[in-house]
Amino acid sequence: MTADTQAAPGVDRAAGAPRRSAASRLVNRLGGGAVQAALALIALVWLVPTIGLFVASLRSSTDSGSSGWWTVFTKPAQLTLDNYGNLLDNDSITRGFVNTVMISVPTTVLVVIVASLAAYAFAWIEFPGRDWLFLGVVALLVVPVQVGLIPLIQLFGEVNLFGTVPGIVLFHTAFGLPFAIFLLRNYFAGIPRDLLEAARMDGGTEWTIFRRVIFPLGGPAIASLAIFQFLWVWNDLLIALIFGDEDSYPLTVAIQQQTRQFGSNLDVISSGAFLSLLVPLVVFFAFQRYFVQGVLAGSVK
Amino acid sequence: MAEVVLAGVGKVYPDGTRAVTDLDLRIADGEFLVLVGPSGCGKTTALRMVAGLEDISEGEVRIGERVVNRVPARDRDVAMVFQSYALYPHLSVRDNIGFGLSLRKVPKSQIREKVEHAARLLGLTDHLDRKPRNLSGGQRQRVAMGRAIVREPQAFLMDEPLSNLDAKLRVQMRAEIARIQRDLGVTTVYVTHDQTEAMTLGDRVAVMKKGVLQQVAPPQELYDRPANLFVAGFIGSPAMNLLQGTLTGTEDDLRVRFTDQSLTLPREVLAARPALRSYLDRPVIAGIRPEDMEDAELADGPEGARLTCTADLVEAMGSDVLVHFAVNAEQVVTEDTRELARDMGTDVLDKAEAGPGGTPMVARFSPRTRIKVGDPVTAQVDTGRMHFFDPETGASIWDSAQPSPRKESE
Ligand SMILES: Nc1ncnc2c1ncn2[C@@H]1O[C@H](COP(=O)(O)OP(=O)(O)OP(=O)(O)O)[C@@H](O)[C@H]1O
Ligand SMILES: [Mg+2]
Numbered sequence: 001m002t003a004d005t006q007a008a009p010g011v012d013r014a015a016g017a018p019r020r021s022a023a024s025r026l027v028n029r030l031g032g033g034a035v036q037a038a039l040a041l042i043a044l045v046w047l048v049p050t051i052g053l054f055v056a057s058l059r060s061s062t063d064s065g066s067s068g069w070w071t072v073f074t075k076p077a078q079l080t081l082d083n084y085g086n087l088l089d090n091d092s093i094t095r096g097f098v099n100t101v102m103i104s105v106p107t108t109v110l111v112v113i114v115a116s117l118a119a120y121a122f123a124w125i126e127f128p129g130r131d132w133l134f135l136g137v138v139a140l141l142v143v144p145v146q147v148g149l150i151p152l153i154q155l156f157g158e159v160n161l162f163g164t165v166p167g168i169v170l171f172h173t174a175f176g177l178p179f180a181i182f183l184l185r186n187y188f189a190g191i192p193r194d195l196l197e198a199a200r201m202d203g204g205t206e207w208t209i210f211r212r213v214i215f216p217l218g219g220p221a222i223a224s225l226a227i228f229q230f231l232w233v234w235n236d237l238l239i240a241l242i243f244g245d246e247d248s249y250p251l252t253v254a255i256q257q258q259t260r261q262f263g264s265n266l267d268v269i270s271s272g273a274f275l276s277l278l279v280p281l282v283v284f285f286a287f288q289r290y291f292v293q294g295v296l297a298g299s300v301k
Numbered sequence: 302m303a304e305v306v307l308a309g310v311g312k313v314y315p316d317g318t319r320a321v322t323d324l325d326l327r328i329a330d331g332e333f334l335v336l337v338g339p340s341g342c343g344k345t346t347a348l349r350m351v352a353g354l355e356d357i358s359e360g361e362v363r364i365g366e367r368v369v370n371r372v373p374a375r376d377r378d379v380a381m382v383f384q385s386y387a388l389y390p391h392l393s394v395r396d397n398i399g400f401g402l403s404l405r406k407v408p409k410s411q412i413r414e415k416v417e418h419a420a421r422l423l424g425l426t427d428h429l430d431r432k433p434r435n436l437s438g439g440q441r442q443r444v445a446m447g448r449a450i451v452r453e454p455q456a457f458l459m460d461e462p463l464s465n466l467d468a469k470l471r472v473q474m475r476a477e478i479a480r481i482q483r484d485l486g487v488t489t490v491y492v493t494h495d496q497t498e499a500m501t502l503g504d505r506v507a508v509m510k511k512g513v514l515q516q517v518a519p520p521q522e523l524y525d526r527p528a529n530l531f532v533a534g535f536i537g538s539p540a541m542n543l544l545q546g547t548l549t550g551t552e553d554d555l556r557v558r559f560t561d562q563s564l565t566l567p568r569e570v571l572a573a574r575p576a577l578r579s580y581l582d583r584p585v586i587a588g589i590r591p592e593d594m595e596d597a598e599l600a601d602g603p604e605g606a607r608l609t610c611t612a613d614l615v616e617a618m619g620s621d622v623l624v625h626f627a628v629n630a631e632q633v634v635t636e637d638t639r640e641l642a643r644d645m646g647t648d649v650l651d652k653a654e655a656g657p658g659g660t661p662m663v664a665r666f667s668p669r670t671r672i673k674v675g676d677p678v679t680a681q682v683d684t685g686r687m688h689f690f691d692p693e694t695g696a697s698i699w700d701s702a703q704p705s706p707r708k709e710s711e
Binding site for chain 2: 192194195197198199200201202203204205208212213216217219
């Protein structure tokens with residue numbers, strides 16, 4: 001025991017250098033901590049409106065009418081799930097939610113599939129007129145959605161697509177494709193030619209090359225495209241309002257109609273808005289890692 | 302495994318570039334053929350036409366019994382090793398190697414077995430589950446090899462597979478490729494512009510220039526009996542010295558005259574090159590390999606087989622000494638030498654214009670030589686091993702007056 005305690009100072013002195021480095025590590029960590037704290041603060045400020053919306057959706061409409069959402073911090077008893085209960089009983093909202101899903105998901109899937117196939121062809125398959133056709137696609141990028149409204153209302157009317165979910169899906173898909181093809185084609189074109197040729201030598205057909213090489217390597221671009229396309233359609237009001245009808249209106253239109261009927265009814269709007277915000281968030285976080293993944297590292301030296 | 306035959310193959314790219322002209326090659330079953338030539342001579346193009354990655358503009362390519370001009374790459378049953386390795390970044394080493402088999406619907410258990418066998422052959426067993434980005438350059442190269450090996454193809458095609466490795470690893474992998482090819486006995490076409498690789502790996506070496514085949518022969522024959530100036534200058538390092546001279550004397554006492562010196566040729570030269578007779582009293586291009594010269598103080602030899610001059614530069618390499626000097630002789634400037642100079646990154650014409658100093662030469666002397674820069678040099682030339690070329694055509698002068706070295710003699 002005594003030997004141990006006597007030895008201790010010596011050990012301490014010997015450990016002087018590492019200890020200093022431990023101190024500097026602490027400073028480093030503090031520095032890192034300060035940055036982290038700042039980031040957390042910024043994130044919090046950014047989140048305040050969302051939190052406000054969320055809290056408002058948990059308060060009754062009378063409370064919301066008489067005081068701000070922050071009063072819950074002093075009166076937590078105000079919180080209630082009634083709004084969400086009512087929301088589920090509100091046919092217009094539930095139908096809107098289902099419609100939104102029925103519109104956004106097929107549109108996203110269609111756009112991703114069609115655009116990635118087209119982009120592969122534009123990037124890697126030689127066919128006459130390819131570059132002119134691609135220029136055409138690029139030119140379509142600048143055609144505003146509004147230009148298509150009237151002709152498509154007439155066209156959809158003739159083929160009985162007007163006011164239906166498939167009609168809205170088709171519209172979104174058609175107007176989403178030019179950008180989607182443009183984005184993916186440029187990404188695919190950056191995949192080293194050798195990789196495709198290696199796959200060709202390995203016995204790949206165009207289809208297997210697309211499915212087993214291009215598609216996995218295009219992951220980051222396809223994921224970003226899918227997220228943006230999904231969010232765009234999910235939040236759309238214009239197209240849905242014009243091309244939908246009572247049975248095919250999505251959530252955005254349904255929420256908008258609630259305001260018109262009752263003037264201000266914060267309870268439905270806040271909970272409905274939060275519901276429509278939740279899904280995109282989940283989607284974003286589910287695909288977010290693809291944004292940062294450098295899949296191509298180490299393929300070709 | 303199969304024979305690969307190119308018959309009159311030519312390639313014109315869509316933009317009008319002619320990359321390969323009338324290429325005739327017959328690569329025997331199991332043979333290792335190396336394709337060499339300066340940058341841009343069409344080696345890669347030729348290889349890619351065999352692979353099916355490039356349309357064949359003219360002629361015919363056969364693999365085994367089959368004409369493959371119209372057969373897509375995936376059905377040609379040949380494997381290619383790319384210069385960039387072209388590994389699939391999203392797949393593990395195991396899946397990279399097995400990719401070709403899985404596309405061919407080989408049962409999983411069999412793929413596993415074959416991949417593991419190939420991995421053992423290449424020392425990759427410990428890395429099978431890693432991604433290519435976590436491998437070193439040499440390991441990536443092995444994976445690329447493995448991908449070719451497991452398919453057990455009719456032929457291997459390799460396009461400068463070692464050029465991305467550092468010098469030491471390159472030597473090691475070179476030996477390994479030679480061993481694997483010998484063990485598997487797969488017909489191989491190997492493109493490189495490294496002549497050491499060409500000489501050490503090839504059963505035969507094909508030399509190309511500007512899309513035209515110059516000569517195909519086993520490495521030693523290429524060195525000993527180059528078909529023309531271009532092959533003579535391309536094979537060998539340092540390159541063969543070329544001098545413009547005149548053949549004088551009589552059949553019994555043959556000499557080459559340069560501006561102010563001459564070399565006596567032994568009788569066997571005429572025996573080996575009967576066509577030289579018709580060049581008597583006419584200009585010829587004489588070629589002397591650096592290793593066929595020796596410091597006269599260290600070597601015995603006839604008085605008449607010596608060149609005297611002054612050492613401009615002495616490079617001690619350890620095992621031998623390279624002595625640079627200039628000989629008073631007209632410099633050889635032909636289309637071939639220009640092409641060679643372009644490949645070496647020097648310009649012959651500039652030197653020729655600068656040139657009262659004569660033609661620069663390099664000799665490889667024994668390390669025992671005591672020559673220093675500025676010393677007078679007397680080089681003993683092994684005149685029996687000299688080469689002679691027609692100044693007009695650049696063709697080697699051998700037994701027929703009208704040699705046609707540009708076609709493969711098979
Ligand atoms: N896709 C193409 N289109 C037009 N010309 C091409 C194409 N590919 C190659 N060429 C030209 O064809 C010629 C032969 O090229 P190739 O790549 O076969 O040369 P190489 O012998 O492999 O050269 P290196 O040793 O530099 O790889 C060159 O002049 C090149 O510029
Ligand atoms: Mg090349």
